[in-house]
Amino acid sequence: MIIAVVRYKLPPQIDYAACREHFHKIAPNFREVKGLISKHFVWSESGWAGGVYQWERVDDAKAFYTGPWLEGIIRRYGMKPQIDLYEVFAVTDNTCGKVELFKETVASK
Template identity: 90%
Template sequence: MITAVVRYKLPPQIDYAACREHFHKIAPDFREVTGLISKHFIWSENGWAGGVYQWERIEDAKAFYTGPWLEGIIQRYGMKPQIDFYEVFAVTDNTRGKIELFKETVASKWL
């Protein structure tokens, strides 16, 4: 499993309410993204926003963060996003009462 943390600085015209409204509007669009397990839409009072994505494979993540998605981010926020990739070793999921331990993947070669 791969976690990607994507961040960008919000321009002054996009405040808390506008960011929240936009995220609520686009959240359903991520239901059909290839390899995406989940996305957390994040905002901080310091003016940064973005997403924490869980991916099945690094290839799916890297393919998604190019083309139309990247162009849309640059157009809306006026900057390329900061993207950090992490290989997930384990997950404690208290809502399901489950702990998952992951085997080493090919991702260790690219991190």
Template identity: 35%
Template sequence: MIIAITSFRLPEPITREQARSIFLSTAPTYRGVPGLLKKHYLLSEDGTTAGGVYLWNSKADAQALYTEAWRAFVRGKYRTDPIVTYFDSPVLVDNVAEQVFTDDLQHS
């Protein structure tokens, strides 16, 4: 599994309510994206940085989303360029499902 963290400095701070509205407007875009397991939207406490934490099946799946078209979408929506950082995630603890997952197996 791969975790991608996207972040971008906003040209001016936004409130949590503004962020929620913006995030809800883009959330449908991420439904059904191949290889995307979860996405968490992020907003810094001071409202100056936004982004997301994405859990992917593979880096190839992630890279298929983070194209120049996606970057242009982010620039158009937030007036800033995104940064994407990748992390390998060999183990995931899911307390809701009460399970531990690895890249290749599910463990109880």
């Protein structure tokens, strides 16, 4: 499993309300993204926003962060996003009351 943290600085014309409204509008569009398990749409008082994505495979993440998605981010926010990919070793999920341990994926390639 892969986690991606994607961040971009919001331009001055996109305040809290505008960011929230946009995220609410586009959230359903992520239902059919290949390999995407979940996406958290995030905003910070520091003026940064983005997403925390949970992916099945690193190849799906890398494929998504190119082409139309990247062009749209640059067009809307005026910058390339910062994207950090992390391999997930374990998850503690208190809502389900379980702990998952994962085998090597990225490092073993």
